[in-house]
Amino acid sequence: QLKRAEELHIGLPEYIAKFKEKTVLLLGDYDGPGTERLRSLAKVLSDRGYDPILIKDVPDIPAQDLAQKVDTIGSLARFVIVDDSTKSGHLVEVQLCRTHNWITVLFREGGKGGSWMTAGASVTSNVILEQAYDEGRPHEAIDTAIHWAEAKIVELERKFDALFPWRMQG
DSSP states (O other), X not given: OHHHHHHTTOOHHHHHHHHHHHEEEEXXXXXXXXXXXXXHXXXXXXXXXXXXXXXXXXXXXXXXXXXXXXXXXXXXXXXXXXXXXSOXXXXXXXXXXXXXXXOEEEEEETTOOSOGGGTTGGGSOTTEEEEEEBTTBHHHHHHHHHHHHHHHHHHHHXXXXXXXXXXXXX
C-alpha cells in the first residue's frame, strides 16, 4: 500500500482514506459458480461507483496466512459483502467480520445460506445485514446493501464523533 501511495505521490494516511472511500471487499466461494456470483456482484458494485476487491485477486503477502490477508483488506474496506450461498471457507471470513465489527452484508442466493453457522448473525450484531438475493438480478439487492451500509457508516461516524472529543467538529 505504501508503494501504491508513493506512485500516486500522496502520503499513506491520505491513500488509506481514499482507499476506504469506495473499496468493498467481496468474500465467498471461489470455486466455479461461486466465482461467477462474486464477479456478478462486483460488476454491479463497479457500476455503482465502488471498487470491489475479491480476496483471491489480492497478491499474497509471503509472511501472512490467508486470514491475515483478509484482516488487512477488510480493515481498509468501506464495507464487506459475503456471498453466503454455498459451503466454502468463508465461514472463517464471516467470523473475522464479526470479530472486527466490519459493516457486513451476508448475501444468500434465494435466501438459503451455505451453513447454519452464519444464520442469525444480524441478531447479535448491528453491523451485519442478512439479505436474500436473486443471482439473475443482483442489482436490487446490491442497491439495498449499499443504502444500508452507507446509512450505517453515517450512524457510526455520528456516534463516534459524539463519543471522542478530539473528533468534534466545530
